[in-house]
Amino acid sequence: MNQMSDKKIFEVPLYAYQRSPDQDAATPARRKVVIIGAGPVGLAAAIDFAQQGIEAVVLDDNDKVSFGSRAICFAKRPLEILGRLGCGHEMVEKGVEWEVGKVFFDDRQVYEFNLLPEKGHEFPAFINLQQYYFEEYLVNRVRAMQETGAPIEIRGRNKVLRVADKGDHVNLLIDTPEGEYPLEADWLIACDGAGSPTRAMMGLDFVGRVFEDNFLIADVIMEADFPTERWFWFDPPFNKGQSALLHKQPDGVWRIDLQLGWDIDKEEEKKPENVIPRLKQMLGDDVKFELEWVSIYTFQCRRMEKFRHGRVVFAGDAAHQVSPFGARGANSGLQDTDNLAWKLKLIMDGTAPESLLDSYDIERVHGADENILNSSRSTDFITPKSEMSRLLRDAVLDLSEAYDFARPLVNSGRLSVPCTYDGSPLNAPDALAGGPARTRPGAPCVDAPLGDGFLLKKLGDRFTLLTIGADAPEALDVDGIALDRLALEPTEAVAARYLGDATSAVYLIRPDQHVAARWPSYDEAAMRAAVARAIGKE
């Protein structure tokens, strides 16, 4: 099914237009959650909602998966989220795992690194996978859920023309090949990308920093001996004064990313007769390759001031945009909807106050700022914009070849790591003396091997009372939140990741698998207060 055939997956309609009964309704139909955009973030959001029993309708003005490979680098935390959504392993099986990166300066290798992934995790540190496969597997998951009767739907070639927030719902006007129709949504999630038409229709800001540079992406199909590694060049002989990146994808597809500078003719540069000689210079004359996809992009680092506007919530690139260095785009978008779905579910059930959504803004703006900071710094290193920044950058690279100390300063992209929600109002103060910093309140749970599987799989998507060497009741109901206990044996990995210097621990874990609170032992009053806090009741 995934073999290369005459037609590529992104050329085939995967969710072709079909007339919906909503188009013939006498009065506008009302849906629980409407999502605009069937990209990675919108599809993940829909699956998350539907998995929790909430009706989700995805609208997309197109009917195919992403054109070209686009996002290709997926990090462990998003893979864990996809694991929770029931399609993580498909991605890993198809994807290319990599651990080694090499950094070149001019014509020489200055150093090599290995991500050395920690053992005892269900998912790898990184995979490379074309965005079109990523989206295809999400669509497959949607189809599988539909077969079991889950309330989830994708409407292709449904273009949203108008959005109006009515306070307790949102009115939409949608254009289709068979004309327009109105639709109402209790909640609207805008996942319509960096150029978000929803954001524009609502007249909302999107400010930040423009980087004056163009990058050429060429995905080539070649039979090459290059190893499965990330190769990054500063100022290579085949692209003087600029940068280059080579990364492997499934099906013998290689991502080549070449910095072009600012004053270029984009249409000219994109033509195969100009792209092919550039690639030959890089790959050598005797390597046979075929162009799959060529694109030129510029980028900005920016975000909306707030991601939630009444009944409209923005997620993914629609809310925040970063440079591609570090793979912080799609990876952070998946963390957005991971953060959003359970909160909206509790609000819709009447279990949590609507103000819980304020924490979506606080936590994901914090995540976006972290990503913007890291990706701006990478961009400043990779594409120095002043004589002095280039001088210092080159000094770092020259030193990195001779001395270890300079290597941490080399910044060819700080790869996406999960965001810890330090300072979130949903966190209780850390009460576990000697507990590991990596599992402090606000942090995403670190996976660990259990006798019969993995920790994160057991946590799933509900509140959990986690105990390690501590007594606690098997279940507890707090204001409509049913907590089940998960008792862990203090194996070496569990102790290192959850006990640290403590001898016992009790954790409260949120449905998005972030730590809400932790203590050395169980105390019912403290647990009740922490749950109330974690659902925005404090």
Next chain:
Amino acid sequence: MSDLILTPNIPGADDFYAELLATHEGLTKADSDALNARLVLVLANHIGDRAVLSAALQAAALRKEDAA
């Protein structure tokens, strides 16, 4: 954490200064600039202490009030 030293601290100051000049001797402006940049990074790594480095950056910018 120690403070940034802004009082004389190099024994044989003239010898050091002569060695600094000698290291640049015969280099083009571009090569000298590159050497200075490398030198800054080597020294910064040796110091390591972030507070001292911040104070040094302020001191070098001749903003003495922040350097103390």
